[in-house]
Amino acid sequence: MAIIETKDLTFRYEDADSDALCGVTLSIEEGSFTAILGHNGSGKSTFAKHLNAILLPSGGKVYVGGVDTADESRLFDVRKTAGMVFQNPDNQIVATVVEEDVAFACENMGLPQEEIRKRVDECLAAVGMSEYARHAPHLLSGGQKQRVAIAGVLAMRPRCIVMDEPTAMLDPSGRAEVIRAVQQLNRETGMTVILITHHMEEAALADRVIVMKQGKVALDGTPKQVFSQVDRLRELSLAAPQTVQLVHALDPAGTVLSPEALSVEECVGQLMKYLEA
Amino acid sequence: MNEVLRVENLTHTYSPGTPFEKTAVDHVDFTAHRGEFIGLIGHTGSGKSTLIQHFNGLLTPTQGRVLINGEDIHQNKDMTRAARFAVGLVFQYPEYQLFEETVFKDVAFGPKNMGLEKAEIDRRVRENCRIVGLPDDVLEKSPFELSGGQKRRVALAGIFAMEPEVMVLDEPMAGLDPAGCADVFRFISEYHQKHGTTIIFVTHSMEYAAQMSQRIVVMDHGKILMDGTPAQIFARADELLAAGLDVPQVTQVFLELGRRGIPVDPAVYTVEQAAACLRALKEGGAAC
Structure with missing residues (x-):
């Protein structure tokens, strides 16, 4: 079942000369992990902001959990269904103690105290921040702050989490931890994940990759289907993962080697084949 | 200096x-x-x-x-x-x-x-x-x-x-x-x-x-x-990985090839370097 559906979605910013989104029709399955790639200005963030009604369509429709986001009386339902994590954690942290920040949304939802305690502990553990529960957020590093921000959204138990470049400010280990936590959530609790990113390696972990360009969907498929198109990606000014590029450079026609080498291991397998052939 | x-x-x-x-x-x-x-x-x-x-x-x-x-x-x-x-x-x-x-x-x-x-x-x-x-x-x-x-x-x-x-x-x-x-x-x-x-x-x-x-x-x-x-730093790519650093994928691929006994230097970090090195290895069998 689709948790998110957009029908011919168009959007134009005030005073802009052209549409930021031009007729995007997509359906996102409940429980799936979708990555959205694209250049700055491709419309990917604009798209993400439609998924919890931060922006409303100029034309077309967006349905989140079956609810039309343009229906103002259902705004709370839309936001409860799709939680949003942004790029800069500094803009998302409100409290002066980590665990209070994570509890913020739960308190606003009027949950009983024991339930809040339980969720805060669980969510901090999920992002590997339990030992910082009583710390002051401003003393944390950027990566740690972002994990706190993610925990705060998780604590609302949304059905779908939309992340707009959540790892752009993180270092590799921080990034890996966040992505691991997100993957785990997706697999174990069946939470729908929509990840907007510039990192090909992160997108490669998703079930589905959507590449946007100039407000339209340019490519849509499994990571292997999308990333094996080295030349097409280059036309879209995106680079395929290095592993794919390397295999492609050695065998552009794909006669001996499979270009679907997304992991280091798969790539090494193909290279051994190349050296032996 | x-x-x-x-x-x-x-x-x-x-x-x-x-x-x-x-x-x-x-x-x-x-x-x-x-x-x-x-x-x-x-x-x-x-x-x-x-x-x-x-x-x-x-x-x-x-x-x-x-x-x-x-x-x-x-x-x-x-x-x-x-x-x-x-x-x-x-x-x-x-x-x-x-x-x-x-x-x-x-x-x-x-x-x-x-x-x-x-x-x-x-x-x-x-x-x-x-x-x-x-x-x-x-x-x-x-x-x-x-x-x-x-x-x-x-x-x-x-x-x-x-x-x-x-x-x-x-x-x-x-x-x-x-x-x-x-x-x-x-x-x-x-x-x-x-x-x-x-x-x-x-x-x-x-x-x-x-x-x-x-x-x-x-x-x-x-x-x-x-x-x-x-070059000196990349030669220690395995230590970099252990320190939680983001080593380019091709460097990781070369580290793994090395572990499998292929004579390659892990100090590569671009696809071009890696491809050139592998081609040379295949043609002449020379280490790079």
């Missing part, structure tokens, strides 16, 4: 005497020479941000000294003030620090505080806006009307215009898309070539560090773990 910046036995402890006491920089010695382009890498919490904030006196050492051109920057107030102009610090997401009414005024803010003549300020603003690719008609606009990528350029031009002796850039490409990264990369190289400024480039990315720098310094747990040329 002439030394421009030196830290001696530098230690910095946050919140000493409290339960949150943390030594972020631990007895570090480091010297930067005139005109050097240094990549400073380390994962979150490795101490690199704390270290660079000592370079222009924003933080005071708990122990040790910071010297610019051989002079201790904390010996008196004037020296500390001079250090602020000698070392330009570009923080992460510098576009959040824009505040003036127009792009011109924002870029001119630093040079104006330095007490420069109006004509000189004008020259520096225009020249550096050109380096970062900002067209003249943008100069009279409000910086808040610009796109994120353009704001980043304005912020960089603001530091460029101070023409510091040492420029420290903390993750200047963070959050930009691949095309934006390539642009920033180009501006910094162009500025470096033009002025021969010492550049210290802080990044998580081994790839950027290797492409841009002649020297890479790796920090881990508040100490300097490695200091050498990109």
Whole structure:
């Protein structure tokens, strides 16, 4: 079942000369992990902001959990269904103690105290921040702050989490931890994940990759289907993962080697084949 | 080579005497020479941000000294003030620090505080806006009307215009898309070539560090773990991975090939290098 559906979605910013989104029709399955790639200005963030009604369509429709986001009386339902994590954690942290920040949304939802305690502990553990529960957020590093921000959204138990470049400010280990936590959530609790990113390696972990360009969907498929198109990606000014590029450079026609080498291991397998052939 | 910046036995402890006491920089010695382009890498919490904030006196050492051109920057107030102009610090997401009414005024803010003549300020603003690719008609606009990528350029031009002796850039490409990264990369190289400024480039990315720098310094747990040329550093790629650093995929592929007995050097970091090396290996069987 689709948790998110957009029908011919168009959007134009005030005073802009052209549409930021031009007729995007997509359906996102409940429980799936979708990555959205694209250049700055491709419309990917604009798209993400439609998924919890931060922006409303100029034309077309967006349905989140079956609810039309343009229906103002259902705004709370839309936001409860799709939680949003942004790029800069500094803009998302409100409290002066980590665990209070994570509890913020739960308190606003009027949950009983024991339930809040339980969720805060669980969510901090999920992002590997339990030992910082009583710390002051401003003393944390950027990566740690972002994990706190993610925990705060998780604590609302949304059905779908939309992340707009959540790892752009993180270092590799921080990034890996966040992505691991997100993957785990997706697999174990069946939470729908929509990840907007510039990192090909992160997108490669998703079930589905959507590449946007100039407000339209340019490519849509499994990571292997999308990333094996080295030349097409280059036309879209995106680079395929290095592993794919390397295999492609050695065998552009794909006669001996499979270009679907997304992991280091798969790539090494193909290279051994190349050296032996 | 002439030394421009030196830290001696530098230690910095946050919140000493409290339960949150943390030594972020631990007895570090480091010297930067005139005109050097240094990549400073380390994962979150490795101490690199704390270290660079000592370079222009924003933080005071708990122990040790910071010297610019051989002079201790904390010996008196004037020296500390001079250090602020000698070392330009570009923080992460510098576009959040824009505040003036127009792009011109924002870029001119630093040079104006330095007490420069109006004509000189004008020259520096225009020249550096050109380096970062900002067209003249943008100069009279409000910086808040610009796109994120353009704001980043304005912020960089603001530091460029101070023409510091040492420029420290903390993750200047963070959050930009691949095309934006390539642009920033180009501006910094162009500025470096033009002025021969010492550049210290802080990044998580081994790839950027290797492409841009002649020297890479790796920090881990508040100490300097490695200091050498990109080739020397990449030869220790397995240690980099252990320190939680982002080693390019092709380097990881070459490490794994090495483990399987293929005679390859892990000091590759681009697809071109890797492909050339593998072709040579297949043709001639020669090690690369």
